[in-house]
Amino acid sequence: MSFFSKLFRFSSHDMAIDLGTANTVVYLRGRGIVLNEPSVVAVETLNGVKRVKAVGDDAKLMMGKTPDSIQAIRPLRDGVIADIDVAEQMIKHFIHKVHGGQRRFFRWPQIVICVPSGSTSVERRAIRDAASNAGASQVWLIEEPMAAAIGADMPVTEPIGSMVVDIGGGTTEVAVLSLRGLAYTTSVRVGGDKMDEAIVSYVRRNHNLLIGDSTAERIKQEVGVAKPPPDGIGLTIHVKGRDLVNGVPKEIQINQGQIAEALSEPVGQIVEGVRIALENTAPELAADIVDQGIVLTGGGALLKGIDEVLRDETGLPVTIADDPLICVALGTGRALEDPVFRGVLHSA
Ligand SMILES: Nc1ncnc2c1ncn2[C@@H]1O[C@H](COP(=O)(O)OP(=O)(O)OP(=O)(O)O)[C@@H](O)[C@H]1O
Numbered sequence: 001m002s003f004f005s006k007l008f009r010f011s012s013h014d015m016a017i018d019l020g021t022a023n024t025v026v027y028l029r030g031r032g033i034v035l036n037e038p039s040v041v042a043v044e045t046l047n048g049v050k051r052v053k054a055v056g057d058d059a060k061l062m063m064g065k066t067p068d069s070i071q072a073i074r075p076l077r078d079g080v081i082a083d084i085d086v087a088e089q090m091i092k093h094f095i096h097k098v099h100g101g102q103r104r105f106f107r108w109p110q111i112v113i114c115v116p117s118g119s120t121s122v123e124r125r126a127i128r129d130a131a132s133n134a135g136a137s138q139v140w141l142i143e144e145p146m147a148a149a150i151g152a153d154m155p156v157t158e159p160i161g162s163m164v165v166d167i168g169g170g171t172t173e174v175a176v177l178s179l180r181g182l183a184y185t186t187s188v189r190v191g192g193d194k195m196d197e198a199i200v201s202y203v204r205r206n207h208n209l210l211i212g213d214s215t216a217e218r219i220k221q222e223v224g225v226a227k228p229p230p231d232g233i234g235l236t237i238h239v240k241g242r243d244l245v246n247g248v249p250k251e252i253q254i255n256q257g258q259i260a261e262a263l264s265e266p267v268g269q270i271v272e273g274v275r276i277a278l279e280n281t282a283p284e285l286a287a288d289i290v291d292q293g294i295v296l297t298g299g300g301a302l303l304k305g306i307d308e309v310l311r312d313e314t315g316l317p318v319t320i321a322d323d324p325l326i327c328v329a330l331g332t333g334r335a336l337e338d339p340v341f342r343g344v345l346h347s348a
């Protein structure tokens, strides 16, 4: 590679990255969201040498279907980096993709990345290092619930208490915010992944059928419900997998009543997290939350009926943010662009 192409390799605008357990979303200063892909990397090992075969959408298609030589890896677990090398490769790949062909900006980017509020300093350092190695001149961190609240247009800069519940793939973050700060946060390691696992084990236990995580996720997204439908049955869906008794492929039917039963444990754990946060909220802020209600963000907010369940359990108004899947990235991007939010960024 020539001196110049090396020099220009990461030239770019500043960017904000929501490095999620399930999806990575990139926001470019002045442009908005430019990339939204699964946080998956397919790695091929040939003669002991590892090579990235595919990243993002292409890699997710391979999940559960790879030959022995290829592994589809999700480098983040529970919201934090589990495989540092692969995470770095993934961030690099996405940064290149965003700036593909665009070589006008002769400057190394500043990058804002969001981190779970409960992440340790070691976990934060891993994220910072991955971004630095991927070409950032400066890395800023922002707490994920703060980013979610900014993205959902909540009044985070005012002396008004508000509550955000971000249900991601790996974690659910519950936070009370006021005056650009997190007044209280709690994080439960339950999100979309645990819901998928709950469906897999329900189908195995009750139908002797082995299904993959991707199939479970599809079921959840198409007909998943957080509470049983009024008639106890609702819609029915065909599910294909491998029969555990005789080992052959088989198809069964399951209905929304059964899916609600399968999801009751993870949904209950999310409700419990919200309850704990409410119990620990200072009275003046709690009073504000009665008026403001709870705002749901993250892909898990799209689970049908999750808002109703939380409304029933807390008696508070519950709303779902517009575009819950990109809310955190939008908020991270606004924190990068708007000086009013500078105080919420931490230098890493
Ligand atoms: N319609 C839907 N119903 C239920 N779940 C959904 C729906 N659409 C997406 N999801 C789930 O949302 C999750 C992804 O959400 P999101 O992108 O907010 O997570 P993330 O930010 O990557 O994870 P985390 O914040 O925990 O690191 C996945 O588990 C996905 O299956």
Ligand SMILES: [Mg+2]
Pocket (backbone or CB within 6 Å): 018, 020, 021, 144, 166, 168, 169, 298, 328
């Ligand atoms: Mg997230």
